[in-house]
Amino acid sequence: MYVREKHVKILAAVMGVAGIVIFALLPFIKKKHDAPPAPVTKITDAKLSGEMFDVCKVNVPEKDWQYIIVHHSGTKEGNAANFDAYHKNKKKWRHGLAYHFVIGNGNGSADGEIETGPRWEKQIHGAHSGRMDFNRISIGVCLVGNFEKQGSGPTQGQMESLQHLLKYLCKRYNIALDKVIGHNQVQKSQTACPGKNFPFNKMKFALAEALKGELRESESQQEHNETDGSPRI
Numbered sequence: 746m747y748v749r750e751k752h753v754k755i756l757a758a759v760m761g762v763a764g765i766v767i768f769a770l771l772p773f774i775k776k777k778h779d780a781p782p783a784p785v786t787k788i789t790d791a792k793l794s795g796e797m798f799d800v801c802k803v804n805v806p807e808k809d810w811q812y813i814i815v816h817h818s819g820t821k822e823g824n825a826a827n828f829d830a831y832h833k834n835k836k837k838w839r840h841g842l843a844y845h846f847v848i849g850n851g852n853g854s855a856d857g858e859i860e861t862g863p864r865w866e867k868q869i870h871g872a873h874s875g876r877m878d879f880n881r882i883s884i885g886v887c888l889v890g891n892f893e894k895q896g897s898g899p900t901q902g903q904m905e906s907l908q909h910l911l912k913y914l915c916k917r918y919n920i921a922l923d924k925v926i927g928h929n930q931v932q933k934s935q936t937a938c939p940g941k942n943f944p945f946n947k948m949k950f951a952l953a954e955a956l957k958g959e960l961r962e963s964e965s966q967q968e969h970n971e972t973d974g975s976p977r978i
């Protein structure tokens with residue numbers, strides 16, 4: 746019996762070591778293909794701040810982010826890898842995926858899944874607001890879906906994940922509530938994004954409740970939260 750147990754232990758140890766070696770080699774194996782680097786961090790249940798810490802963790806110096814801009818993808822399905830390929834191959838954006846985070850709707854990635862893009866991991870500007878001055882200082886969060894379409898809207902899972910992410914980011918970077926805006930509130934953006942069915946006021950109210958007393962007062966009523974021009978997708 747003892748000998749058998751010993752064998753089992755040895756076998757388990759060997760399998761463990763083999764597993765670690767394969768895991769360690771995975772990134773190198775992947776690099777042999779020409780596929781664009783996939784956005785890295787994925788979680789399926791974004792409900793705890795500990796998970797937010799993991800989602801938002803970076804190994805480079807953090808940027809002094811000042812705004813968070815919420816988007817919809819304008820597509821009924823998708824995920825960070827799809828958008829990354831589109832932005833890289835069709836839009837020819839060197840850094841690929843325009844947003845820092847993508848929140849899935851169950852079509853292309855799990856409902857409420859938060860995917861972290863390479864731009865976040867490198868702490869570099871996004872390409873989502875239509876204005877470079879904003880791209881440099883704003884975190885871009887995209888919810889998969891077209892919320893401008895009749896009868897559409899984000900899923901409950903997406904809104905829950907968004908709330909957790911926003912709360913975490915606002916606290917971490919001391920971003921005032923009025924600097925959490927929709928894409929259509931970026932001056933001269935001329936877009937309907939994140940769509941007329943995105944529950945912006947409800948989201949802001951819930952965020953205000955969640956952050957009560959935890960943030961500085963906004964220094965000024967900034968000019969950027971005005972819709973400018975006729976909305977379009």
Ligand SMILES: [Zn+2]
Pocket residue numbers: 815816817873928936938939
């Ligand atoms: Zn947008």
